[in-house]
Amino acid sequence: MKAVKIDRYGGPEEIYVTDVENPTPADQEVLIKVKAAAINPLDWHVLRGTPYFMRALTGVFKPNEKFQTLGADVAGVVEQVGEQVTELKIGDAVFGDIFNFGYGALAEYICVPEEALVLKPENINFEEAAGVPVAALTAYHGINRFGKIKPGSEVLINGASGGVGTFAVQLAKYYGANVTGVCSNRNIDLVKDCGAEDVLDYTEQDVRSQDRKYDLIFDAVGNLSLSDYKNLLTKNGNCAVIGFGGMTHLIGAGLFGGRHIKMVDFKANQQDLQFIADLMESRDLSTVVDRTYSLNQTAEAITYLETSRARGKVIIKIQ
Ligand SMILES: NC(=O)c1ccc[n+]([C@@H]2O[C@H](COP(=O)([O-])OP(=O)(O)OC[C@H]3O[C@@H](n4cnc5c(N)ncnc54)[C@H](OP(=O)(O)O)[C@@H]3O)[C@@H](O)[C@H]2O)c1
Numbered sequence: 001m002k003a004v005k006i007d008r009y010g011g012p013e014e015i016y017v018t019d020v021e022n023p024t025p026a027d028q029e030v031l032i033k034v035k036a037a038a039i040n041p042l043d044w045h046v047l048r049g050t051p052y053f054m055r056a057l058t059g060v061f062k063p064n065e066k067f068q069t070l071g072a073d074v075a076g077v078v079e080q081v082g083e084q085v086t087e088l089k090i091g092d093a094v095f096g097d098i099f100n101f102g103y104g105a106l107a108e109y110i111c112v113p114e115e116a117l118v119l120k121p122e123n124i125n126f127e128e129a130a131g132v133p134v135a136a137l138t139a140y141h142g143i144n145r146f147g148k149i150k151p152g153s154e155v156l157i158n159g160a161s162g163g164v165g166t167f168a169v170q171l172a173k174y175y176g177a178n179v180t181g182v183c184s185n186r187n188i189d190l191v192k193d194c195g196a197e198d199v200l201d202y203t204e205q206d207v208r209s210q211d212r213k214y215d216l217i218f219d220a221v222g223n224l225s226l227s228d229y230k231n232l233l234t235k236n237g238n239c240a241v242i243g244f245g246g247m248t249h250l251i252g253a254g255l256f257g258g259r260h261i262k263m264v265d266f267k268a269n270q271q272d273l274q275f276i277a278d279l280m281e282s283r284d285l286s287t288v289v290d291r292t293y294s295l296n297q298t299a300e301a302i303t304y305l306e307t308s309r310a311r312g313k314v315i316i317k318i319q
Pocket residue numbers: 040041042134135138158159160161162163164165182183184185186187202220221223241242243244245263264265266305308309310311312
């Protein structure tokens with residue numbers, strides 16, 4: 001079977017597609033024929049081995065075996081089940097975030113513990129499903145778990161047109177918030193279509209220059225300072241920081257943000273993903289698919305994602 005591999009840290013030129021042995025599922029795993037995978041900024045962080053602290057996980061001098069095949073988001077069909085698998089069966093269409101469950105979604109077949117997967121709703125296709133896990137779960141944790149927004153809450157979403165931002169806008173809307181999205185001019189209609197009442201074009205207006213206060217800032221860019229957050233928040237407002245834009249800034253938020261300014265951190269689990277799957281099924285949440293590439297075009301896809309100009313999700317479709 002084909003898999004997308006890297007042997008050392010570097011740019012997209014390090015990515016190659018090669019033949020590897022087909023995997024065999026362990027007792028608690030299922031073998032999935034991958035139909036689609038999505039790429040996330042975390043994949044190019046793995047590829048480049050940056051920020052350097054990530055190497056404690058991915059390998060100090062070169063990516064360790066687990067991280068030599070890229071990809072955290074997967075959607076596909078179960079082809080074989082391990083002896084202790086109880087919920088899934090052959091033929092089930094599934095999807096999941098496998099960052100903490102083996103990684104390596106960019107391959108024709110992968111083995112995944114069944115606890116990482118949920119059934120794909122029938123009314124969404126594999127590309128839409130693949131775009132969901134990492135981005136939608138990040139948005140869900142920032143908006144709901146940490147943000148605890150209520151109907152009528154004022155929410156600012158910075159980076160509203162990206163993979164995470166498009167889900168964050170829809171989720172904030174789902175919970176009844178008044179949403180202001182921040183993006184550039186070309187993405188205003190997209191962010192409004194996702195549910196934002198107001199859109200701030202950052203090329204025309206400095207986000208920091210407004211008088212308006214927010215109950216939640218969801219920052220998927222990371223270009224605002226701690227004092228910017230404090231100026232833009234209501235007295236008891238919260239700020240969920242997810243953007244890797246400025247690491248010092250993220251660390252600052254972690255160390256000095258207090259209980260109202262937090263880095264979003266979570267471990268993917270079936271319960272949260274099932275909640276998201278149900279919202280997809282009811283069409284309260286949809287994946288905005290920007291571009292679709294083939295497995296052989298993964299380097300090109302990552303080059304595009306690294307521009308930080310993606311509008312929604314970048315998908316790898318596997319034939
Ligand atoms: N903590 C976590 O668990 C976690 C999980 C997932 C992602 N992340 C991080 O979250 C960030 C966003 O991820 P993503 O998948 O959404 O990335 P993405 O899809 O690459 O984001 C691209 C979007 O960012 C927008 N953007 C770029 N600069 C902007 C600016 N100055 N102001 C407002 N919008 C701007 C772009 O819109 P324009 O073209 O209109 O500028 C584009 O639509 C990344 O840094 C990623 O590493 C963290």
